[in-house]
Amino acid sequence: MSDQGKAASTLELFFDLVFVFAFTQVTSFLVDHLTWVGLARGVAILAAVWWAWVVYSWLTGAASAEETISERVILLAAMTSMVVVALSIPGAFGETALVFGVAYFLVRFLHVLLYILTASSETRDAVVRVAPGFLGGPALILAASFFADPLASVLWAAALAIDYGIVFVRGVEGFECDVGHFVERHQLIMIIALGESIVAIGIGVGTEGLTSGPVVLLSVLLGFTLIVALWWLYFDYIILAAGQKLAETSGYERTRLARDSYSVLHLPIVGSIIFIALGIEQTLAHLTEPLGLIAAVGLCGGSALYLFGHNAWRYHDHGTVSVARLIVTVITVGLLFVAVRVPAFVALTVLTALFVGLAAYETIFSADRNAIRGRHLSKSD
Secondary structure (H helix, E strand, O other): OOOOOOOOOHHHHHHHHHHHHHHHHHHHHHHHOOOHHHHHHHHHHHHHHHHHHHHHHHHHHHOOOOOOHHHHHHHHHHHHHHHHHHHOHHHOOOOOHHHHHHHHHHHHHHHHHHHHHHOOHHHHHHHHHHHHHHHHHHHHHHHHOOOOOOHHHHHHHHHHHHHHHHHHHOOOOOOOOOHHHHHHHHHHHHHHHHHHHHHHHHHHHOOOHHHHOHHHHHHHHHHHHHHHHHHHHHHOOHHHHHHHHHHOOOHHHHHHHHHHHHHHOHHHHHHHHHHHHHHHHHHHHOOOOOOOHHHHHHHHHHHHHHHHHHHHHHHHHHOOOOHHHHHHHHHHHHHHHHHOOOOHHHHHHHHHHHHHHHHHHHHHHOHHHHHHHHHHHHHHO
């Protein structure tokens, strides 16, 4: 298997566009439910949406799901169902719970069906082995739509535990991982998540926000600079190190590493960007007021989670952590308690300065970063 891998197809990129909308809907859900219960439900919805993307990323990396018209139609039908999932996110625990449940189950059913139709016999057996979890979890989400809390929440929790847990209980032997394609797909979904944060800036400012004064414009630039720093901290060398590690493995070790480092450990990274988007949107909507507790958790807690996710990923792959990122993580957690007492734009300013400073420090002084980029450039040559 070539580590270069096949490039993501135009249909895969088209499919991913649905998740731009879905991530935006999750952020909107959080904005409309600024409570601890709302935050927990938003996390549950995001976990379901993320896993839907994950399973299709494995599918399209292992087999071409668009060679024939029938396969292409099935994938487009899954995409259509995912649009309905995204549309129903605002009421996923209320008036559109049934719509969400039916559409989500259909997305996951079509994934299993398409995998069985297109994969090799070994991979087909692996899919059948985990299908009870891949279908049982979504079935419980559908069942939850017929009940009120607390039973509905219990069913959601059980659904996610079964859906995520099946690949650990029954393993990922037999699944295929094309390194180049797999890494590229995760780079693209990160771009989508970061793009959703840019959308949050527009929502937070509104149609006439830039005419409100220099503080608004400054805050917009700060929010965008923070997003740039998030991009830099992921793409400058972290993804290169992880990709090199994945390429060095093979067989079951490769699929296990892909499952843990990408499918699972990327959830807190992507999720943290959604939380940061919530924090940015709330900051721009209330610049001169302190952030509410949930909004502060989104902005500062999400930023801390982003760096923690990077370190968890690094520790899993290499057995080491970035001390600089760990220090900034701790400072960012402390900033949360400040953000609920000072004007929101002040908290955003401090947070942006921390992340830009961290990116600059690593770019100039990190021996790990320079060594990894050096190896990457030599391979490119």
